Amino acid sequence: xxxxxxxxxxxxYGGVAALDNLSLDVRPGELVALLGPSGCGKTTTLRLVAGxxxxxxxxxxxxxxxxxxxxxxxxxxxxxxxxIFQSYALWPHMTxxxxxxxxxRFQRGVARAERARRVAGMLKVARLDGLEARYPxxxxxxxxxxxxxxxxxxxxxxxLLLDEPLSNLDxxxxxxxxxxxxxxxxxxxxxxxxxxxxxxxxxxxSDRIAVLNRGRLAQVGTxxxxxxxxxxRFVAEFIGKTNVVEGVALSGDTIVRDGLRLRVAGGxxxxxxxxxxxxxxxxIALVAPAVGGADALxxxxxxxxxxxxxxxxxxxxxxxxxxxxxxxxxxxxxxxGEAVGLRIDPAACxxxxxxxxxxxx
Amino acid sequence: xxxxGAALAGLDRALPVWAAAALVLxxxxxLPLGWLAHMSVTAERGGFTLGHYTAVFADPALQRALWNTVxxxxxxxxxxxxxxxxxxxxxxxxxxxxxxxxRGLVLxxxxxxPFLGAFAxxxxxxxxxxxxxxxxxxxTGAEAPLVNIFSMPGLxxxxxxxxxxxxxxMVANTLALIASDVExxxxxxxxxxxxxxxxxxxxxVLPALVSGFILSVLQALALFGSPAxxxxxxxxxxxxxxxxxxxxxxxxxxxxxxxxxxxxxATVVLLYLQKRLLGRRGxxxxxxxxxxxxxxxxxxxxxxxxxxxLVVMACAIFLPYGMLxxxxxxxAWAQPLTWGNLTLGNFxxxxxxxxxxxxxxxxxxxxxxxxxxxxxxxxGLLAYIASRRLVLGHQVVAFLALVPVVIPGVVLAVALxxxxxxxxxxxxxxxxxxxxxxxxxxxxxxxxxxxxTFRGIPPDLEEAGRIxxxxxxxxxxxxxxxxARSGVIAAWCFIFIGVIRELxxxxxxxxxxxxxxxxxxxxxxxxxxxxxIAVLGLVMLALTFATVTLVQAALGRDVLGxxx
Numbered sequence: 001x002x003x004x005x006x007x008x009x010x011x012x013y014g015g016v017a018a019l020d021n022l023s024l025d026v027r028p029g030e031l032v033a034l035l036g037p038s039g040c041g042k043t044t045t046l047r048l049v050a051g052x053x054x055x056x057x058x059x060x061x062x063x064x065x066x067x068x069x070x071x072x073x074x075x076x077x078x079x080x081x082x083x084i085f086q087s088y089a090l091w092p093h094m095t096x097x098x099x100x101x102x103x104x105r106f107q108r109g110v111a112r113a114e115r116a117r118r119v120a121g122m123l124k125v126a127r128l129d130g131l132e133a134r135y136p137x138x139x140x141x142x143x144x145x146x147x148x149x150x151x152x153x154x155x156x157x158x159x160l161l162l163d164e165p166l167s168n169l170d171x172x173x174x175x176x177x178x179x180x181x182x183x184x185x186x187x188x189x190x191x192x193x194x195x196x197x198x199x200x201x202x203x204x205x206s207d208r209i210a211v212l213n214r215g216r217l218a219q220v221g222t223x224x225x226x227x228x229x230x231x232x233r234f235v236a237e238f239i240g241k242t243n244v245v246e247g248v249a250l251s252g253d254t255i256v257r258d259g260l261r262l263r264v265a266g267g268x269x270x271x272x273x274x275x276x277x278x279x280x281x282x283x284i285a286l287v288a289p290a291v292g293g294a295d296a297l298x299x300x301x302x303x304x305x306x307x308x309x310x311x312x313x314x315x316x317x318x319x320x321x322x323x324x325x326x327x328x329x330x331x332x333x334x335x336x337g338e339a340v341g342l343r344i345d346p347a348a349c350x351x352x353x354x355x356x357x358x359x360x361x
Numbered sequence: 362x363x364x365x366g367a368a369l370a371g372l373d374r375a376l377p378v379w380a381a382a383a384l385v386l387x388x389x390x391x392l393p394l395g396w397l398a399h400m401s402v403t404a405e406r407g408g409f410t411l412g413h414y415t416a417v418f419a420d421p422a423l424q425r426a427l428w429n430t431v432x433x434x435x436x437x438x439x440x441x442x443x444x445x446x447x448x449x450x451x452x453x454x455x456x457x458x459x460x461x462x463x464r465g466l467v468l469x470x471x472x473x474x475p476f477l478g479a480f481a482x483x484x485x486x487x488x489x490x491x492x493x494x495x496x497x498x499x500x501t502g503a504e505a506p507l508v509n510i511f512s513m514p515g516l517x518x519x520x521x522x523x524x525x526x527x528x529x530x531m532v533a534n535t536l537a538l539i540a541s542d543v544e545x546x547x548x549x550x551x552x553x554x555x556x557x558x559x560x561x562x563x564x565x566v567l568p569a570l571v572s573g574f575i576l577s578v579l580q581a582l583a584l585f586g587s588p589a590x591x592x593x594x595x596x597x598x599x600x601x602x603x604x605x606x607x608x609x610x611x612x613x614x615x616x617x618x619x620x621x622x623x624x625x626x627a628t629v630v631l632l633y634l635q636k637r638l639l640g641r642r643g644x645x646x647x648x649x650x651x652x653x654x655x656x657x658x659x660x661x662x663x664x665x666x667x668x669x670x671l672v673v674m675a676c677a678i679f680l681p682y683g684m685l686x687x688x689x690x691x692x693a694w695a696q697p698l699t700w701g702n703l704t705l706g707n708f709x710x711x712x713x714x715x716x717x718x719x720x721x722x723x724x725x726x727x728x729x730x731x732x733x734x735x736x737x738x739x740x741g742l743l744a745y746i747a748s749r750r751l752v753l754g755h756q757v758v759a760f761l762a763l764v765p766v767v768i769p770g771v772v773l774a775v776a777l778x779x780x781x782x783x784x785x786x787x788x789x790x791x792x793x794x795x796x797x798x799x800x801x802x803x804x805x806x807x808x809x810x811x812x813x814t815f816r817g818i819p820p821d822l823e824e825a826g827r828i829x830x831x832x833x834x835x836x837x838x839x840x841x842x843x844x845a846r847s848g849v850i851a852a853w854c855f856i857f858i859g860v861i862r863e864l865x866x867x868x869x870x871x872x873x874x875x876x877x878x879x880x881x882x883x884x885x886x887x888x889x890x891x892x893x894i895a896v897l898g899l900v901m902l903a904l905t906f907a908t909v910t911l912v913q914a915a916l917g918r919d920v921l922g923x924x925x
Contacts, residue, residue, distance in 0.1 A: 050828055076827035077835075083828045089821035093843045102839075106830030155829060 002063030002158055003028040003191055004049065009058035011044050018044045020215040022058070031185050031192040032220075033206035035199060036238070041215040042195045046161055049193060050083055051076040062159060077106070082152035083161040086168065088144050090136035096147050097123070097132040103155035118154055126150040142173050149181075153188065160192040166201060178204045199239050203227075211235050227280075233352045236278035243279045243324045244352065248272065253346070259319025260297065263346040276352045281327040283348035286313070286334065287341040297342040299324070301334045315340060375833045379751045382742040383758050389801050390761050392786075393776035394768075400779050401618035413619035423620060426598040430624075433517060433588070433599060434581040440521035441577035444673055445528030446570055453536040455657045457666045463674070470677040471526035472905050474862035475519070476586025476879070477898045481681030482519045483590060484688055484891060486510035490695045492684065511595040520587050522677040524580045528573030535569035541655035568638045575635040579628060583769035585865035586879075590886065600624050601771045601865060608869050614779060621772040628767045682902075688895035707892035715893060721881040722900070725861055728792060728877065732799040733857040736807050739800070740856075741849050744811035745841070749820065762808040765801050770865030773802055778869060790872045798866040803859040807852040814848025815841075850915040854908045861904050 004026040011019040019041040026032045034042040047053045049060055051073055060068040067074045082103065090099055101119040104110050110118070123129050126146040136144055145165065152160060165181075166174045182205050185192060196202050202209045203223040210220040211234075219231045223239075230236035233244055247257035249269035255262050255277065264277060289298055302323065303314040311333065313326040324342065334340060404410040417423050448467065452460045485492050488506040497507035509515060539562065547561045548554075585601040592599055598606065600620065607617040659666055688694035692704045711718050740762065746752055747759040765773065777798050781788035788794040818841060826836040864879040871880045878901055885894045 050824070052824055052827075075832070076824070077830045077832050079828070081828055083825065085821045085825060087819060087821050089819065089825035091822055091825075091840055091844075102826065102831075103829030151825075151829070161828075 001028045001189065001191060002065070003030065004159060004193065005061040006045070006049070007059050007061075009045070009048060009060065010056045011041075011048060011053060012056055017215050019048070022212075022215075022217050024210055024217060024220060026191055026193060028191055029189040030207045031182075031194060031205065033194045033196055033202035033209045034212060035196055035202040035209050036212035036218075037197060039214075040212040042197075042212050043163060044215075045212070046083075046163055046193060046195045049159070050081060050161055051079050079159070080157055081159040081161060082155055082157035083163065084148050084152050084165045086164040088136075088148040088165075088168075090144055090147055090151075092136055094135075095132065096128060096134050096136070096139070099136065099147055100128075100151045100154055103151065107155065122150045122154040125153075141169055142177070145169065145177065149184065153184070153190075157190060160190045162192065162194045164196055166196075167198075174201075181205055203239075209239075211238060213238075229350055230278055231353055233276055233278070236350070236352060241281055241325060241327075243281065243284075244276055245279060245322065245324075245349075246274065246276045249275050257320050257322065260317055260322060262344065262349055264349045264351060265346040266351070269351075277349040278352055279324070279344060279348050279350075281312070281325040283345065284324060284326045285343040286315075286326055286328050287343050289339045289341045297344070299340055299342055301336050301338045301340055304334065304336055306330070315342060317342070375837075376752075378742070378834070379746050382739065382746060383752055383754075385739065386743060386758060386761050389797070389804075390764055393773065393780040393801070396779040397618050397621060397772070397776035400615055401622055403615070405615075413615045414622075417616055417619045422598070423603060426600050426603040427623070429513070429592070429597050430582060430600040432513065433520065434578045436517040437520045437524055437581035438574045438578040440517060441525040441528045442570060442574050444521065445525035445573060445577075446532050446566075448525070448670060448673065449529045449532035449536060451666055451670060453533045454655075455659050455666070457659060457663055457670065459667060459670075463670050466674045466678050467526050467529050468909070469906075470523055470674075471530075472858060472909055473523055473677070473681075474586070474864070474879070474898075474901060474905070475523040475584060476590060476864055476882070477685070477901065478523050478677070478681050479519050479587040479590040480882070480886065480891070480894050480898060481684045482510050482515070484684050484694055485680055486515065492695065495695070511591055513592075513595070513597070516588060516591045516595075518676075519591060520581050520584060521577075522673070524577045525673075525677075527576040527580065528570070531569040531573035531576070532566055535566050539565050545655070572635045572638045575631050575638075579631055582624065582627060582631075583771070583865065585771050585868060586883075589868075589883070601769065604771045604775060605868060608775075608778075614775070617775045618779065621769075621775050624769055625767065625772050628769060632767050685895045685898050685902075688891050689899055691892065694891050694895070707896045710890075711893040711896040715885075715890070717876050717881050717884065718893070718897065721876045721878050724792060724795075724875060725878040728795055728799060729857045729860040732796055732803065732860045733853045735796075736800050736803055736856040737811075737849055737853040740804060740807035740811045740852055741814075741845065744808055744815050745837070748812060748815040749823075759808075759812070763805045766805040768802075770798075770802060770863065771869065773798060774866035774869035777801070777866070789870070790875070792875050794870050795867060795875060795877065798870055799856075799860045799863055802863065802866060803856040806855045806859060810848060810852040810855055811845075814845050814852070817848070818844050847915040847917075851912045854912040854915070858905055858908050861901060 004024075006022055006024045009019055009022040010017065022041070022045060024032070034045055036042050044053065048055055048068060051068065054073045055068050055070055057070060059066060062079070067079055091102070094102070097119055100122060101115055104115045104118060120129070120132075123132060126149060128143065128146055128150060131139065131143065136147065139147065145168075148165065162181075166177050169177060178201055181194075185205075194202070194205060196205075206223070208220060208222055209226055211218040211226065213232075213234045219226060219235045221229075226235060226239045230239060230242075236242045236244060245255075245257060245260075245262065247255035247260070247262065249271050250256045250261070251271055252269050253264055253267040255264060255269065255275050262277065264275075269275060297317055298319075299315040299317045301313055302316050305312040309330075311328050311330055313328060313334065315324050315326055316322075317324060326342070328334075401413055402409055402411060404412060448463070451457045452463050452467075457463070483491070486494060486506075486508045488494060488509040488511065491506065491508075491510065494506040494508065497503065510519065543565075544557050544561050547557045552560065583601065585605065588599040588602050589605070593602060601624075604617050604620055604624075607613045607620065684694075687698055689707055690704065691698060691702050692706065693702060696702050743758055743762050747755045747762075752758065768776070777794060778789065780786065781794050781797065788797065822840055822844070823836045826840045827833070831839060862879065863877070864883070867877050867880050868883060871877065876884070878897060882894055882897055882901075885891075885897070
């Protein structure tokens with residue numbers, strides 16, 4: 001089972017860089033999600049890996065095999081990959097069995113009987129048995145999706161590519177299919193690239209997430225790492241909700257913003273430098289306003305939104321032109337206008353780099 | 362080794378196929394047009410000259426032909442709008458009875474070869490023997506005819522009744538795209554019915570209206586048959602008949618070439634204007650998905666409106682078709698249809714006695730099948746190349762395939778005559794020159810159809826095949842071709858219909874051994890054999906309608922283009 005290596009990959013359309021100097025390793029058997037807003041280059045990356053596009057710079061390898069470089073591109077049909085499309089791309093003129101069996105026609109040494117056996121086996125795994133003779137137009141959305149999955153897996157590809165495969169499903173089915181895809185990955189362990197713009201989907205499905213922004217890799221890591229230690233403001237805001245506070249370093253471990261002082265764990269700030277930190281709403285504690293202490297702040301509740309399993313507060317911080325989002329338990333419930341104290345652990349303040357800083361961990 | 366293999370694999374193995382198709386296209390277009398331009402500026406002994414142009418434009422007879430064409434085209438455009446637009450509105454938006462029937466009749470008018478209509482109207486409204494004029498005389502006792510079809514107004518009338526469908530199609534399709542909610546939105550803001558019509562509906566339809574006007578004008582400019590049948594006996598020429606007569610003995614090919622160029626330029630300019638208008642029409646189409654279209658009740662006007670539609674249809678369909686049928690079964694077409702006058706003799710004469718007919722029918726069918734088959738394959742391949750961007754300069758491919766739209770049949774024939782009467786390609790005198798002419802002339806219609814077909818097939822479906830191991834050509838065979846089948850059949854039919862009715866290029870390119878049906882129809886006119894004309898005309902109509910039925914079955918909708 002080989003992995004995928006992307007080195008310095010670049011692609012321009014007209015004068016616009018769709019992808020700029022992307023390097024990424026997908027380890028053998030790993031599922032990596034390419035996550036980002038539309039236009040970030042994630043689909044371009046996937047299509048480069050599939051061989052539908054030719055890179056302007058850089059190269060793509062699978063294992064030791066060079067598949068793409070500006071000089072040459074191995075055509076898609078010879079890359080031993082499979083892909084699941086956003087539209088599913090099921091062939092409307094072929095039955096379910098014909099759709100699923102199509103890729104096996106091109107595998108040498110797979111006899112007709114063997115082909116039928118493998119199709120039947122895959123249809124069973126995908127819970128499509130009994131639907132062999134149906135046409136795609138006669139299936140529900142979920143069934144169509146499973147046909148697309150079966151068609152890709154039956155050829156036992158070295159690499160599996162998925163292009164937003166769940167975005168055409170309704171919300172309930174989508175949630176169910178997330179776990180289904182994760183289950184299939186754990187069963188087959190095919191090296192997989194998964195494109196999505198939905199951060200929750202990426203977190204459930206993938207081993208690691210590569211966040212892309214404007215054609216560049218912003219950060220790559222596990223869901224935990226990205227959430228707890230976002231490197232840039234873009235990553236912090238794209239993965240989960242956060243408060244970004246900008247200020248000036250007073251000393252190695254303190255920043256100020258107007259009357260507000262924040263302690264930042266780790267230290268090493270250059271005094272006088274402009275610094276931005278990310279503070280997750282659930283890491284801010286609401287306390288009684290009288291309680292003092294080095295990390296204590298005071299503020300006023302501006303807005304309260306009850307979310308069922310918690311309450312989302314907007315708190316205006318006293319002495320600074322700043323409003324913080326705070327996620328708190330449903331009790332005790334505060335009202336708009338109430339004075340409140342805030343406690344922020346220095347470890348909750350994650351220092352952010354500039355968005356445009358090149359390179360990534 | 363690895364690197365070398367990858368480099369080889371990187372080449373698209375099907376590239377020669379794409380390149381060959383593109384080259385055929387360039388060859389088809391560039392050779393005749395190049396010769397046309399060359400010939401129009403080359404002196405008899407060689408060398409550059411503008412003499413042909415000055416000769417052409419100094420000649421008062423040619424100036425008159427030019428002016429006649431302008432008058433004809435302008436009035437045809439105007440009449441087409443006056444007839445086509447109300448008809449479109451009535452069938453698209455009101456509760457006029459028989460909307461499906463009216464639409465079907467507009468379609469029939471659209472596919473009727475205009476020269477057949479002209480023949481029929483000669484029998485109906487010729488000044489002496491014309492059926493309507495005889496009826497008029499016998500009813501009123503008058504001496505003078507009611508109408509004389511051999512006149513400019515007569516010509517305009519006969520051309521317009523087969524041209525108004527262009528306006529109808531444009532306007533009806535646009536109206537079908539404008540959901541009533543944009544009108545209701547204005548009504549909610551306080552606009553009355555008239556204000557809504559003037560400020561919302563009319564401006565949205567206007568580009569389609571003007572565009573339809575331009576298409577009608579273009580049709581009238583390029584038409585050869587009707588002017589030849591109606592204007593020549595009346596003693597005047599249009600540009601197309603003038604070019605044709607420059608080809609009669611002794612042929613003045615250079616003059617014909619020089620006279621073709623203004624017609625070509627006028628067409629280019631008009632078509633460019635029409636495209637710009639349509640390009641800006643986008644907003645009308647965008648708003649149109651799924652919105653409800655409210656039906657406007659006509660109240661007491663329902664039946665008068667139907668009556669008006671039927672009058673139009675009488676002029677385009679009922680009277681001419683009836684006349685053709687009557688002439689086909691009569692000993693003397695001008696006499697009343699009595700038992701004594703009833704005969705099948707015209708059929709016997711047409712098929713067994715008149716020597717040229719059977720050969721012409723065979724030629725026409727051969728050319729029809731050959732051109733439609735080669736043409737459908739070629740435009741299919743070209744549209745595929747262009748829509749999937751398979752070669753460098755795929756935009757040029759799309760452009761070139763549509764270029765013949767701007768070439769009137771007569772001009773194309775002049776160009777092909779020049780190009781293929783000299784080495785290395787001597788095709789004149791064979792059916793092949795007609796084949797090339799038809800292939801070129803029908804290319805845009807077939808291409809437009811094929812282009813729509815391939816645009817309707819998402820590239821995903823092909824990519825899914827590629828990634829699972831199928832090469833480009835294999836995907837074309839297994840996935841694209843089956844999905845494109847009905848669209849390709851439709852393209853085949855459109856080309857076939859175009860070929861069997863083609864007159865304006867054939868009339869210049871035929872030789873005694875390579876006559877086609879339309880040319881024989883013309884010969885028969887010279888001999889006054891209207892019975893045989895009617896028979897052959899009915900055969901042509903039957904072929905046309907059979908093919909139209911096939912298209913509708915393949916596409917699952919009517920040929921006029923809007924959904925129901």
